[in-house]
Amino acid sequence: MKKLAFLLMTTAAMLAACGNGSTEDSSAVTETGIKEHLVMGLDDTFAPMGFKDSKGEIVGFDVDLAKEVAKRLNVEITFQPIDWAMKETELNSGNIDLLWNGYTITDERKEKVLFSEPYLSNKQIIVTMADSAIETKADLAGKVVATQQGSASVDAINADTTGIVAQFKDGAPLLYPTFNDVFNDLESGRTDAIVVDEVLGRYTMKQKGAEKYKVLADNFGEEEYGVGMRKEDTALKAAIDKTMSEMKADGTYEEIYSKWFAE
Structure with missing residues (x-):
């Protein structure tokens, strides 16, 4: 009797589990x-x-x-x-x-x-604060240049063939978890320039006050989403x-x- 009771309880629990929560099958497909x-x-x-x-x-x-x-x-x-x-x-x-x-x-x-x-088309722009003396990509030599880790900006920087990346301070870009962090440290003066998707960059600058920033004529390449x-x-x-x-x-x-x- 104890075994029968346990079996019934187990079966009931399994049925309850199957019926509990959403009935949607996440693997279901359309025609x-x-x-x-x-x-x-x-x-x-x-x-x-x-x-x-x-x-x-x-x-x-x-x-x-x-x-x-x-x-x-x-x-x-x-x-x-x-x-x-x-x-x-x-x-x-x-x-x-x-x-x-x-x-x-x-x-x-x-x-x-x-x-x-x-x-959608995009490009990787170089942004500094408005009062920065940096005017060209070549001026990034010896400077702290930042972007987001795992982003297309990193790929674009690493794909650059001009040799300027090796001349960044520490020989590589400084990486942050998010572009919010990238912009915040540019404003605080901890970095000299940032590389960012133009779509995100111009939107963010508009929200923060575009007059505070400068976008260089040079960039790190055009791309598509x-x-x-x-x-x-x-x-x-x-x-x-x-x-x-x-x-x-x-x-x-x-x-x-x-x-x-x-x-």
Whole structure:
């Protein structure tokens, strides 16, 4: 009787566990082979692409694009802040399904992820305080130059062929966890210059007071943003590419773009 009672209790517990919580199957897919619930990974300090606003809500240009794409594909999407330095690991381990946060397309990243078609152009600008004597890339010799770890800015700096990086103070850029930290230490005088995505940089300078900063004519290269997916997610790539193309054709992309980049 004791064994029977234990068996009944165990069976009941298992049934309760199965019925407890959401009935949604995170691995369920649509008829087109796309997961019904997508998780988008992002650095929630990367304004205006994807970031937390004053209310703690995740907003931004990429967030609005992703919501519209998910709506048209009739799937759910949630936004998951991640350690951006671990982004490809998070993607390929299955913790997230998309990297969509000012994610620069590079040859090195193409070896790890599947990219959508490019949807926005960008470049890596050099920013100093307005009263800085630095005027050109060559003037960075002996100076403390900072950027965010794991970012495309680091890749662009390391790919530079002019030889100036070896002349930075300590022979390499100073790396910070977020671009907020990068800007804060530039303002405090702990660094002399920073390298940052132009999209983020100009948005941040506008919020902080653009007159305080100077953007050099030189830069560390032009690039394009894309959506990152796992290599096997070819159906998802095709769906995103097709939907984004339709959004550009019907004016929706331009509406979202104007919301975040009015100037």
